[in-house]
Amino acid sequence: MYKTIYQISVLILVSIGAIFTTSCGTEEVKKEMPPQQISVVKVLQKDVPIYNNYVAQIYGAKDIPIRARVEGYLEGISFAEGKRVVEGQLLYVIDDQPFVAEVNAQKSKVAEAHTNVVKAKSDLDRIKPLAEQKAVSESDLDAAQAQYDAAKAALKAAEANVESAEINLSYTQIKSPINGIIGITKAKVGEFVGRDPNPVILNTVSSVQEVIVKFYITESEYLMLAREHLNDNESTDKDTDAKDVLELVLSDGSVYKRKGRFDAVDAQVDPNTGSILVQAKFSNPEKLLRPGMYAKVKAELKIEKNALVIPQRCLSELQGQYSVFVVNDSNQVSSRQVTVSSKVGDICIISEGLKPNEKLVIDGLQKVQSGVVISPQLIEFKSQN
Numbered sequence: 001m002y003k004t005i006y007q008i009s010v011l012i013l014v015s016i017g018a019i020f021t022t023s024c025g026t027e028e029v030k031k032e033m034p035p036q037q038i039s040v041v042k043v044l045q046k047d048v049p050i051y052n053n054y055v056a057q058i059y060g061a062k063d064i065p066i067r068a069r070v071e072g073y074l075e076g077i078s079f080a081e082g083k084r085v086v087e088g089q090l091l092y093v094i095d096d097q098p099f100v101a102e103v104n105a106q107k108s109k110v111a112e113a114h115t116n117v118v119k120a121k122s123d124l125d126r127i128k129p130l131a132e133q134k135a136v137s138e139s140d141l142d143a144a145q146a147q148y149d150a151a152k153a154a155l156k157a158a159e160a161n162v163e164s165a166e167i168n169l170s171y172t173q174i175k176s177p178i179n180g181i182i183g184i185t186k187a188k189v190g191e192f193v194g195r196d197p198n199p200v201i202l203n204t205v206s207s208v209q210e211v212i213v214k215f216y217i218t219e220s221e222y223l224m225l226a227r228e229h230l231n232d233n234e235s236t237d238k239d240t241d242a243k244d245v246l247e248l249v250l251s252d253g254s255v256y257k258r259k260g261r262f263d264a265v266d267a268q269v270d271p272n273t274g275s276i277l278v279q280a281k282f283s284n285p286e287k288l289l290r291p292g293m294y295a296k297v298k299a300e301l302k303i304e305k306n307a308l309v310i311p312q313r314c315l316s317e318l319q320g321q322y323s324v325f326v327v328n329d330s331n332q333v334s335s336r337q338v339t340v341s342s343k344v345g346d347i348c349i350i351s352e353g354l355k356p357n358e359k360l361v362i363d364g365l366q367k368v369q370s371g372v373v374i375s376p377q378l379i380e381f382k383s384q385n
Contacts, residue, residue, distance in 0.1 A: 039363040040327050040376040041311060045356040048307045048349060049300050050342060053249065056215035058293040060206030061281075062178055066091060067201055068194035069171040072098065074187050081184045085176045085205060092185075092202060094193065096172040103169055106162040113155040120148035180207040181287065204291075211282050211289045213248065213260060215297050216275040222265070224301045225278075246280050247298040248289075256295075258283050304341070308350040311381045312343060314360045324354070325361035325368055327376050333361065335370045347383050 068074075076093040079085055124144040131141040176182070183206075187199040194200060217225065244259035260282035269276045280297060282289065314324050315338075323337045338353030354360075359376060361368055368374060 035331065035373050035375040036364075036367060037377050038327075038361055038368060038374040039379050040359045041314065041362045041379060041381045043350070043354050043356055043358045043360065044309045045306055046309060048304045048309055048344060048347075050302050050304055050344060051298055051300055052221065053296045053298050054215040054217060056213045056248075056280075056295050056297045058289050058291060058295060059212040059214065060180065060208045060291045061210045061212060062180065062205075062207040063291055064177050064180075064205045065201045066174060066176075066182075066203040066205060068092075068094065068174070068187075068199065070094060070099065070168050071194035072096075072172065072192070074189055074191050074193050077185060077189060079176075079182060081182065083182065084180070085182045086179050087176055089176045090173060091176055091182070092174040094172040094174070096169060099165065099169040099172055103162065103165040106158065106165045110155065110158040110162055113151065113158040117148070117151040117155050120144070120151040124148045174202070176205055178205055178207055180205045181290075182206075206291045208284050208287055208289065208291065211284045211291070212263065213246075213280045213282060213295065213297060215278055215280075216273075217278055217299075219269050219274050219276065221301060222269070222276050222278075225262075225299065226265075228300065228302055245300055246282075248282055249296040249298060251294060256282065256289070260297075304349055307341070308354050308356065309347050310350060310354070310360060311362055311383075312346055312348050314362050315340070315348065316365060325365060325370075326354075327359040327361065327374065331373050331376055333368045333370060333372045333374055345384060 072094040074092060075095050078090045078093065085091065124147070127136055127141050127144045130136045131138065183204050185203050187193050187202050192198050193202065244261050246260040246262070248256035248258075248260060250256055260280045262278065263281045264279040266277040310324070316323050316325075321337060322340050323335050325333050326336050327333055336353055339351045341349040341351040343349075359378070361374075362379070362381065
């Protein structure tokens, strides 16, 4: 029994020695492990343009609604829908029979009024010498003169009615007011048009060689834009490429290949929303842009001079506070709180907390902590902005 107890004691001591030896070996291995290789970037100092995107809608340089200005049955459509039309080209024909009849009726009234004028003139010419001889009273002369004046007025009114009837007759042939692209008609041949609920606006002709883009900006953004760009519009010089500072991002995410320029700003800020309407122009020779499209306008608000720039990947955020891992000359990591001035795409501008050329951890933030020594691998960050 004593022998068994002795053997167990020996085994326990051997096990404790093995564990102690293993622990010491692990400590030695840990001490001998080289520092981790971690990617770092330098804090850059440079001028950074600050952009913002605005939801915008596209309009033609001219969007002219084609209206049925008289009521009637649509007899013909004389254009290819969705194609180019020229100024003065016949677009629609409305049944003109009622209007031709009205013109003829008014012309007959002109003839009747002309006859009345001739008769009244004849009566006046006959009474005048009699009145001079006191053969008729002055009241008879006055009545004849009044009758003649009334007849002439009636003739002018009849002629005006003819002119009005002829104008209405001309409205039965609807022509294009401008050169442009016409849309798809809202009425069919044989349909009664010109009175609600039937179509009054039959179509729209748009001039799209150049398009207008409208969007809203805030009051503070307006002040920044006004200082940088908008006041240029007060110049009397022709527009130049230097003023083409706006980009247009289309609904499929592609960027329109031509840049635009500021064209006009509304006269006042909307007191309800605190926003103001801005209008821009983009050249559109390929006719890619069409009225009614939605897009985003990318506008340069200002240029931040000598800004401290870092990749957003360097930032850690906790409860609205931002921090970065700074690597000193001894390759030791320390956490430092910073103040972010603005974010532009995949970079951000730091207003407080950093100095130019300091090294920051960009990858493997979860692998480091304050006090750790690393092997920094300096890389160059290429922004996608």
